[in-house]
Amino acid sequence: MSESETRLQVVFADLRRAIDDVIVKHEVTMEELSAVLGWLQQVADAGEMVYVSCVFVKTVLQGTEGADYLHPETDGASSWEMQGPAHVPGAPLLDSPAVLPMRPGEPGEPLLVSGTVRSTAGEPLPGAVVDVWQIDANDVYSGITSADFAPLNIPNDAVGIPADNLRGRVVADSKGYYEFRTVMPGIESLSFPPGGPFATLAEALRQPGDRPRHIHSVVTADGFLPLTTQIYFDGDPLVDSSLEGPVPASTVKTTTRRASPDDYRARGLGTPYRALSCDFVLRPA
Numbered sequence: 001m002s003e004s005e006t007r008l009q010v011v012f013a014d015l016r017r018a019i020d021d022v023i024v025k026h027e028v029t030m031e032e033l034s035a036v037l038g039w040l041q042q043v044a045d046a047g048e049m050v051y052v053s054c055v056f057v058k059t060v061l062q063g064t065e066g067a068d069y070l071h072p073e074t075d076g077a078s079s080w081e082m083q084g085p086a087h088v089p090g091a092p093l094l095d096s097p098a099v100l101p102m103r104p105g106e107p108g109e110p111l112l113v114s115g116t117v118r119s120t121a122g123e124p125l126p127g128a129v130v131d132v133w134q135i136d137a138n139d140v141y142s143g144i145t146s147a148d149f150a151p152l153n154i155p156n157d158a159v160g161i162p163a164d165n166l167r168g169r170v171v172a173d174s175k176g177y178y179e180f181r182t183v184m185p186g187i188e189s190l191s192f193p194p195g196g197p198f199a200t201l202a203e204a205l206r207q208p209g210d211r212p213r214h215i216h217s218v219v220t221a222d223g224f225l226p227l228t229t230q231i232y233f234d235g236d237p238l239v240d241s242s243l244e245g246p247v248p249a250s251t252v253k254t255t256t257r258r259a260s261p262d263d264y265r266a267r268g269l270g271t272p273y274r275a276l277s278c279d280f281v282l283r284p285a
Helices: 007-025 030-045 049-062 197-205 261-266
Strands: 093-095 110-119 129-133 167-171 177-183 214-220 227-233 256-258 273-277 280-282
Touching (some): 129 177, 227 280
Parallel strands (some): 110 273, 110 280
Antiparallel strands (some): 129 167, 256 273
C-alpha cells in the first residue's frame, strides 16, 4: 500500500478484482446479478443482515485472532479454528487421563479423545493444558443461555444442566500425553429463520444452517502461543458443505469403535465406545 492510498482503496480494489474474476469466469448474466441484488434487499428487509457475517466471520477472525497460526503447512503447527461464543472460563482442572464432568447416564455415545501436545520442533510439552468444551447429544451447551449467542437467535436451554457439564481443562502428563472421555457431540445450528432469505439460500445451496459436529479446544503451554482450534469428525458431510466454509483437513479425525467388553469395562463403561487420536502442535512464543 502506497502512502497515497487508504486501506479502503486497497481492500476495495482487491475485492473488486476478485469479484470481477468470478463474474467473467462463470459468465454471470445481468439477470443473475439482478437476482443477487434482489436477494440482498430481501435480507435487509427481513432483518437478516446479521447472518451475512456467518458466511465470512471465520475467515475474518482467521486473519486477526488466528494470525499466530496462519500457514500451518510451513512448520506443521496445528490449524486454528474460531473459539465461538460458548466458551466459559474456569472449567474444572483435570489430570490426564480424565473424564469430563457429566450427568449420570449422560446421553450420547461414549467417546475417548487422546493425543500428544508437542512443539513444532517435535518436543512433547509436559503440563500443557487442553481446555475443552462441547455441545451435548441433545444439542445444548452447558453454562450459557441463548443470549450468549446474540445477535444470532440460537436456542440454548441449559436449565437443569450442571454449569460444567462436558467442560474441562485437561492437564497433559510428563510426556505431553493427554486423554479424556466424553460423548459424541450433537448438532449446533445457526437457526436461520424458516422461510427467510437465508434459509432459502441454504436450501438452494444444499448447505443447511448447521455446523459440523465438533469439540472446541484451547491448548496452552508455557513459552508457546495459545492455540484455539476444534476437532471435527470423519464422515460428517458438513465438514465440506457448511455455509461457514470447509474446515481444515487436519482437524478432521477418524473414530474407531471399541467393542471389546474387557476394554470398555476397564474404562468403567457398560457399552462399546468410540476413540480418536488428535495431536496438538504449538508454536513457540
